Amino acid sequence: AQSVTQLDSQVPVFEEAPVELRCNYSSSVSVYLFWYVQYPNQGLQLLLKYLSGSTLVESINGFEAEFNKSQTSFHLRKPSVHISDTAEYFCAVLNTDKLIFGTGTRLQVFP
Amino acid sequence: DTGVSQDPRHKITKRGQNVTFRCDPISEHNRLYWYRQTLGQGPEFLTYFQNEAQLEKSRLLSDRFSAERPKGSFSTLEIQRTEQGDSAMYLCASSSDRLSGNTIYFGEGSWLTVV
Numbered sequence: 001a002q003s004v005t006q007l008d009s010q011v012p013v014f015e016e017a018p019v020e021l022r023c024n025y026s027s028s029v030s031v032y033l034f035w036y037v038q039y040p041n042q043g044l045q046l047l048l049k050y051l052s053g054s055t056l057v058e059s060i061n062g063f064e065a066e067f068n069k070s071q072t073s074f075h076l077r078k079p080s081v082h083i084s085d086t087a088e089y090f091c092a093v094l095n096t097d098k099l100i101f102g103t104g105t106r107l108q109v110f111p
Numbered sequence: 112d113t114g115v116s117q118d119p120r121h122k123i124t125k126r127g128q129n130v131t132f133r134c135d136p137i138s139e140h141n142r143l144y145w146y147r148q149t150l151g152q153g154p155e156f157l158t159y160f161q162n163e164a165q166l167e168k169s170r171l172l173s174d175r176f177s178a179e180r181p182k183g184s185f186s187t188l189e190i191q192r193t194e195q196g197d198s199a200m201y202l203c204a205s206s207s208d209r210l211s212g213n214t215i216y217f218g219e220g221s222w223l224t225v226v
Contacts, residue, residue, distance in 0.1 A: 100156065104151075104153050
């Protein structure tokens with residue numbers, strides 16, 4: 001079965017610093033990968049997704065992720081974070097029409 | 112398009128009581144999902160529907176849990192004889208197999224606290 005592993009449960013970072021949230025997937029077939037963000041006491045919002053084509057995908061708020069087949073990774077990056085990026089970030093893989101999520105990474109941005 | 116709507120947003124109940132959550136998906140979406148999320152964890156799949164048919168159920172969905180989608184539109188998730196371990200956020204999501212992208216959209220969730 002397909003699964004994802006998020007290697008870091010928490011990532012503290014100062015405002016305007018770059019950040020990388022790591023995600024590795026396990027699959028022997030084609031994968032559809034997603035990053036969702038969850039702000040406190042809210043549901044999940046889609047940040048970006050990889051279905052096919054270009055391995056670098058971007059979101060509207062400056063995040064990007066690169067699909068790396070050889071390393072089975074889909075790490076999320078942002079060159080300069082804001083206080084408002086503080087949230088929980090979930091990596092997910094589509095497995096027979098349903099999403100399977102990682103355990104999440106809490107990004108805490110400090111001023 | 113009002114997004115996925117869930118009701119109630121918060122529910123506190125005594126152990127042993129029954130609770131029901133409702134989900135209204137995005138109007139043109141034929142797939143509807145239920146997930147459970149506990150503090151500090153990622154969402155865990157419970158079940159999903161395509162139209163009115165329940166296509167898959169997780170082993171997490173014990174006999175006390177039942178989900179329905181009678182007309183292929185809204186769905187209900189009922190938990191009977193609640194236990195403290197049922198305390199969690201229950202997330203509903205929807206998608207369409209007729210639209211490209213396989214994007215699954217989530218609601219705001221329904222928080223359940225069993226005391």
